[in-house]
Amino acid sequence: xxxxxxxxxxxxxxxxxxxxxxxxxxxxxxxxxxxxxxxxxxxxxxxxxxxxxxxxxxxxxxxxxxxxxxxxxxxxxxxxxxxxxxxxxxxxxxxxxxxxxxxxxxxxxxxxxxxxxxxxxxxxxxxxxxxxxxxxxxxxxxxxxxxxxxxxxxxxxxxxxxxxxxxxxxxxxxxxxxxxxxxxxxxxxxxxxxxxxxxxxxxxxxxxxxxxxxxxxxxxxxxxxxxxxxxxxxxxxxxxxxxxxxxxxxxxxxxxxxxxxxxxxxxxxxxxxxxxxxxxxxxxxxxxxxxxxxxxxxxxxxxxxxxxxxxxxxxxxxxxxxxxxxxxxxxxxxxxxxxxxxxxxxxxxxxxxxxxxxxxxxxxxxxxxxxxxxxxxxxxxxxxxxxxxxxxxxxxxxxxxxxxxxxxxxxxxxxxxxxxxxxxxxxxxxxxxxxxxxxxxxxxxxxxxxxxxxxxxxxxxxxxxxxxxxxxxxxxxxxxxxxxxxxx
Ligand SMILES: *[C@@H]1O[C@H](CO)[C@@H](O)[C@H](O)[C@H]1NC(C)=O
Ligand SMILES: *[C@@H]1O[C@H](CO)[C@@H](O)[C@H](O)[C@H]1NC(C)=O
Ligand SMILES: *[C@@H]1O[C@H](CO)[C@@H](O)[C@H](O)[C@H]1NC(C)=O
Ligand SMILES: *[C@@H]1O[C@H](CO)[C@@H](O)[C@H](O)[C@H]1NC(C)=O
Ligand SMILES: *[C@@H]1O[C@H](CO)[C@@H](O)[C@H](O)[C@H]1NC(C)=O
Ligand SMILES: *[C@@H]1O[C@H](CO)[C@@H](O)[C@H](O)[C@H]1NC(C)=O
Ligand SMILES: *[C@@H]1O[C@H](CO)[C@@H](O)[C@H](O)[C@H]1NC(C)=O
Ligand SMILES: *[C@@H]1O[C@H](CO)[C@@H](O)[C@H](O)[C@H]1NC(C)=O
Numbered sequence: 280x281x282x283x284x285x286x287x288x289x290x291x292x293x294x295x296x297x298x299x300x301x302x303x304x305x306x307x308x309x310x311x312x313x314x315x316x317x318x319x320x321x322x323x324x325x326x327x328x329x330x331x332x333x334x335x336x337x338x339x340x341x342x343x344x345x346x347x348x349x350x351x352x353x354x355x356x357x358x359x360x361x362x363x364x365x366x367x368x369x370x371x372x373x374x375x376x377x378x379x380x381x382x383x384x385x386x387x388x389x390x391x392x393x394x395x396x397x398x399x400x401x402x403x404x405x406x407x408x409x410x411x412x413x414x415x416x417x418x419x420x421x422x423x424x425x426x427x428x429x430x431x432x433x434x435x436x437x438x439x440x441x442x443x444x445x446x447x448x449x450x451x452x453x454x455x456x457x458x459x460x461x462x463x464x465x466x467x468x469x470x471x472x473x474x475x476x477x478x479x480x481x482x483x484x485x486x487x488x489x490x491x492x493x494x495x496x497x498x499x500x501x502x503x504x505x506x507x508x509x510x511x512x513x514x515x516x517x518x519x520x521x522x523x524x525x526x527x528x529x530x531x532x533x534x535x536x537x538x539x540x541x542x543x544x545x546x547x548x549x550x551x552x553x554x555x556x557x558x559x560x561x562x563x564x565x566x567x568x569x570x571x572x573x574x575x576x577x578x579x580x581x582x583x584x585x586x587x588x589x590x591x592x593x594x595x596x597x598x599x600x601x602x603x604x605x606x607x608x609x610x611x612x613x614x615x616x617x618x619x620x621x622x623x624x625x626x627x628x629x630x631x632x633x634x635x636x637x638x639x640x641x642x643x644x645x646x647x648x649x650x651x652x653x654x655x656x657x658x659x660x661x662x663x664x665x666x667x668x669x670x671x672x673x674x675x676x677x678x679x680x681x682x683x684x685x686x687x688x689x690x691x692x693x694x695x696x697x698x699x700x701x702x703x704x705x706x707x708x709x710x711x712x713x714x715x716x717x718x719x720x721x722x723x724x725x726x727x728x729x730x731x732x733x734x735x736x737x738x739x740x741x742x743x744x745x746x747x748x749x750x751x752x753x754x755x756x757x758x759x760x761x762x763x764x765x766x767x
Contacts, residue, residue: 298404298492300538300582303517304674305667306356306404307613307660308620309349312590313360313385314370315640316623317341327640329631334370335640339386339394346397348646352626352653353660356404358495362391362485364429366415366462371590371638372408373497374415374462377429378481388488395490404492406519409485411478411510412498413457413464420456420463430481431467436474438466443501453503469506478506479513486514493517495584499533499540500524507536519584519618523591527568528575534583541584542617544568549587553608554595556701559688562611563680569616570677581675585617588625594637596630601703603748606655610728610750613659614697615690616678626653655728658764662727662752665762666694681715687745689713694758698743698751706748713740716753723756730765732756 318325319340327335342359349357361372364380372382381388395405414431416423420440426432441455458464468474485491494511499520511518519539522530525547533540548565551557569577577583587608588594595605605628613619624631627644628651631637647653667673676693683689687700696716700706718724718735725732726743728751733741743751759767 297515298517300517303404303493303618304582306618307354307663308356308358308406308618309352309354310358310589310620310622311342312623312638313337313339313342313372315638317345317642323642323645325642327643329635329638332370332635333368334384339390343394343397345646346401348648350401350403351648352657353664355402355664356406356492357398358406358408358620361408361410361497366417369415373410374464375410376414376427379429391489399490405490406493406495407489407491408495408497409482410497411467411469411506412501413466416463416465418463419460423463423465430477431474436468438468452501457501470503475506475509479509482510482514486516491516493519496520496537504533504536511537527565531569531577532575534578539582539584541586545585546587549608549611553604553611553701554599556703558685559683559701562688563683566678566680580616580677583617584620585612585615586620586622587612588622588637590622590638591634592637593632594624594630596628597632600630602628602651603704603706604701605652607699607701607748607750609652609655610659610697610752611699613656613663614692614695614752616692621656626650626656628652658727659752661762661764662695662754665764666754666758669758670694687711689715691716694754696753698753700745700748700750702748704747706745708744708746710742711745712742716740718755724753725756725759725765726751726753727764728752
């Protein structure tokens with residue numbers, strides 16, 4: 280009897296620990312590029328030339344030592360680079376050779392476990408990047424010695440060689456190999472039951488050993504879709520896939536096979552609107568394409584990964600150092616429907632270009648917590664964390680477009696209204712009367728990004744001061760009690 284009770288208890292405890300999509304919805308993720316975040320020795324002048332494409336020395340121990348830098352920005356989860364053993368100098372982690380060993384450049388298995396428990400003791404989640412599509416081989420496809428891989432050590436575990444050339448031929452994208460003669464990515468035959476079974480057993484074991492709370496799945500469009508439901512249920516935790524394609528009707532349907540995808544269609548829209556300063560109508564069209572009402576739309580927009588920088592694309596400031604534009608893109612990302620994901624270095628306004636340029640060592644910033652974007656991100660996460668803990672309805676409320684012109688958009692997500700513009704730093708100083716806010720007449724409304732206060736008019740609007748193209752995030756003062764924001 281005792282044994283039965285105990286085993287029921289342990290299985291309940293395990294279920295409580297496994298984080299689902301519902302648990303992740305309220306989270307805010309900081310993307311750590313493990314090799315470039317922090318070294319174990321804490322050296323903040325250690326040189327790192329991104330163009331060398333070699334390890335710079337970031338480790339799991341380094342991340343653990345610097346968790347407060349992340350937590351103090353209001354993040355409640357981190358996503359780290361793949362943890363498996365790699366070919367030489369695969370500092371990013373996407374060229375694995377042995378799924379059952381950890382990358383010794385990043386630390387030991389014990390250090391990875393220690394990172395997970397340090398996160399959990401701070402109430403934070405661990406998301407790990409995983410790569411079911413391929414292994415890595417440092418040479419041409421015809422030199423691959425399959426026997427050198429652990430686990431998938433036979434040619435029959437892989438598709439026979441062909442090169443992915445035509446990205447619009449889905450059969451080819453799934454069955455052919457990525458890479459070139461410097462690095463080949465032998466393509467796992469994930470539709471074979473034997474390979475799928477091994478992969479499912481591996482992910483279950485990985486998640487259990489390292490107390491992982493969620494997965495970021497790499498190269499999803501190169502894998503057969505049917506592979507994912509059993510893989511994610513074996514993992515037993517939240518799965519977010521990388522489908523790097525801007526076409527909404529291609530990317531969003533993948534949400535039928537896993538909890539979430541990175542919102543690449545929105546990424547491109549953010550880039551066009553806030554970076555290239557195109558018409559706000561572009562953002563409106565994209566928001567409308569991500570609902571269940573649309574054919575091939577989103578299953579659940581509130582658990583998608585919302586981002587506008589990562590380790591694979593040029594940073595937003597690579598071609599514009601305009602701080603106001605970056606601030607608007609940030610406000611939109613954190614306060615829109617999905618789970619916000621910010622990439623290390625955004626808080627320091629890093630400006631690296633295309634991969635590998637965007638993989639700067641963060642330590643060279645000296646972890647400056649006084650930078651304007653570090654502070655703004657902290658305010659944005661703080662308001663999101665506060666409102667969602669006070670009003671859980673916030674998290675499932677789908678953003679409504681209240682009004683827009685070519686260069687200003689007014690949005691509402693439950694208690695938070697945002698006014699965003701792509702006028703940039705050159706945007707002048709003027710008064711804007713809001714439209715459709717539905718505040719209570721006479722109530723105090725606070726812009727949590729500046730602490731400016733406004734009185735709502737009889738019609739429930741406010742006259743806000745627009746200044747140098749900055750964003751506004753408006754919240755009724757009555758909702759701020761206990762938030763520590765703007766002296767509430
Ligand atoms: C940091 O690393 C650099 C390069 O190896 C070295 O010159 C410097 O002395 C180190 N600083 C500290 C504080 O260890
Ligand atoms: C690429 O694949 C698509 C879809 O399978 C096909 O329609 C198109 O003709 C192909 N393009 C080339 C250049 O082969
Ligand atoms: C797509 O690629 C597959 C595999 O390479 C090939 O057999 C097929 O003919 C291609 N389809 C088209 C329409 O090009
Ligand atoms: C292979 O690596 C060399 C040296 O880094 C580089 O010059 C070359 O462009 C690479 N080839 C390919 C196909 O990427
Ligand atoms: C998990 O730990 C067990 C026990 O040490 C080990 O046998 C297994 O290989 C580990 N799994 C992974 C994916 O590292
Ligand atoms: C997706 O939408 C584009 C236009 O946005 C259209 O050209 C394409 O045919 C659509 N694809 C599918 C599979 O419906
Ligand atoms: C912006 O888009 C809207 C809606 O499509 C359109 O009415 C307006 O003319 C556009 N404005 C500019 C400046 O292009
Ligand atoms: C808001 O209204 C109060 C009371 O009516 C008044 O004291 C205050 O000056 C007003 N504030 C602003 C910013 O107009």
